[in-house]
Amino acid sequence: MNxxxxxxIALLPVALAAFxxxxxxxxxxxxVRYSMQRDQLVVTMIYRGTNPNHKFSLKWGKCQPNxxxxxxxxxxxxxxxxxxxxxxxxxxxxxxxxxxxxxCPRPVSVTLRTAPRFFYTLTIPx
Numbered sequence: 792m793n794x795x796x797x798x799x800i801a802l803l804p805v806a807l808a809a810f811x812x813x814x815x816x817x818x819x820x821x822x823v824r825y826s827m828q829r830d831q832l833v834v835t836m837i838y839r840g841t842n843p844n845h846k847f848s849l850k851w852g853k854c855q856p857n858x859x860x861x862x863x864x865x866x867x868x869x870x871x872x873x874x875x876x877x878x879x880x881x882x883x884x885x886x887x888x889x890x891x892x893x894x895c896p897r898p899v900s901v902t903l904r905t906a907p908r909f910f911y912t913l914t915i916p917x
Contacts, residue, residue, distance in 0.1 A: 839878035846872045849888040854895035864900040
């Protein structure tokens with residue numbers, strides 16, 4: 792029994808280090824807002840890499856009717872064209888995504904997702 796306890800204690804820092812390294816190096820949201828004048832999402836992306844020239848794209852999922860609050864909902868995945876870039880420096884970039892191709896009627900609940908597990912949800916008015 793003591794051997795199992797020592798193994799658990801010894802592996803805990805390794806597991807914690809692996810978890811923190813994933814969280815520290817993933818693309819994340821610095822902020823998200825809806826621009827009514829331009830009908831766009833304005834997303835501040837925080838990411839790591841060797842250069843600031845990452846390009847981000849938005850891939851919509853299917854519209855899900857009658858989500859929480861009675862609104863339709865949709866998830867958009869933000870993709871980084873340099874997802875495998877070595878993580879040497881921190882960068883921040885404002886990116887704009889048009890809502891012209893939004894697959895749901897408005898008002899709609901939009902959840903943005905980026906790898907590996909960062910989410911941001913907002914409501915786009917009608």
